[in-house]
Amino acid sequence: xxxxxxxxFLSVREGDSxxxxxxxxxxxxxxxxxxxxEPGAGLQxxxxxxxxxxxxxxxxxxxxLNKKDKHLSLRIADTQTGDSAIYFxxxxxxxxxxxxxxxxxxxxx
Amino acid sequence: DARVTxxxxxxxxxxxxxxxxxCQPILGHxxxxxxxxxxxxxxxxxxxxxxxAPLDDSGMPKDRFSAEMPDATLATLKIQPSEPRDxxxxxxxxxLGQGAEAFFGQGTRLTVV
Numbered sequence: 001x002x003x004x005x006x007x008x009f010l011s012v013r014e015g016d017s018x019x020x021x022x023x024x025x026x027x028x029x030x031x032x033x034x035x036x037x038e039p040g041a042g043l044q045x046x047x048x049x050x051x052x053x054x055x056x057x058x059x060x061x062x063x064x065l066n067k068k069d070k071h072l073s074l075r076i077a078d079t080q081t082g083d084s085a086i087y088f089x090x091x092x093x094x095x096x097x098x099x100x101x102x103x104x105x106x107x108x109x
Numbered sequence: 110d111a112r113v114t115x116x117x118x119x120x121x122x123x124x125x126x127x128x129x130x131x132c133q134p135i136l137g138h139x140x141x142x143x144x145x146x147x148x149x150x151x152x153x154x155x156x157x158x159x160x161x162a163p164l165d166d167s168g169m170p171k172d173r174f175s176a177e178m179p180d181a182t183l184a185t186l187k188i189q190p191s192e193p194r195d196x197x198x199x200x201x202x203x204x205l206g207q208g209a210e211a212f213f214g215q216g217t218r219l220t221v222v
Contacts, residue, residue: 032208033210035213040215041216042113042200042213042216043152043202044199044213045210045212045213045214045217048139048210059209073153088152093160095140095164095165095206096154096157096165097142097154097158097211100151101151102151
């Protein structure tokens with residue numbers, strides 16, 4: 001099955017950019033996703049990228065995909081305290097989502 | 110504001126009891142997922158439905174878990190009998206079948222004592 005790995009923790013200063021990295025193993029993954037989970041809540045879909053793209057920008061979010069290295073990143077510009085959460089990378093082949101363990105992002109003043 | 114609704118939000122039960130979790134997918138969505146989240150295992154896919162038909166329940170312990178969609182507006186996940194190791198947050202998600210894009214409910218936090 002698909003393995004998705006991401007670092008567990010990231011601490012960033014308010015106003016700086018955050019970069020969360022993720023690697024996956026299945027080269028046939030068709031879609032790659034970023035989800036955000038706040039305490040006590042479900043997962044919120046932030047953005048996704050199709051595997052034939054290498055970049056997608058959506059307001060403060062930029063997703064970069066290096067398909068050759070099977071590396072995905074999420075950049076959050078001008079990080080705010082409301083961005084503190086767990087961020088999950090996920091890869092899919094057809095309907096199945098394989099999630100990483102999640103990166104806990106802490107934004108400090 | 111369309112959202113996936115799960116009930117109950119919290120459930121504490123004794124070992125051996127039956128537990129039923131309910132999910133109302135977003136109207137018009139044709140795919141429904143059940144996920145389980147634990148600290149140790151992270152997010153695991155338990156079951157997947159498309160157009161109410163179960164297409165994949167390979168992640169579900171068959172002897173005690175069952176998932177159904179009695180109609181397009183209701184999905185259920187049952188555990189009978191429940192065990193302490195079933196304690197987790199259970200998420201329902203629905204989608205339009207575009208890849209695996211899924212919109213998650215708030216989850217049911219299950220504690221089996």
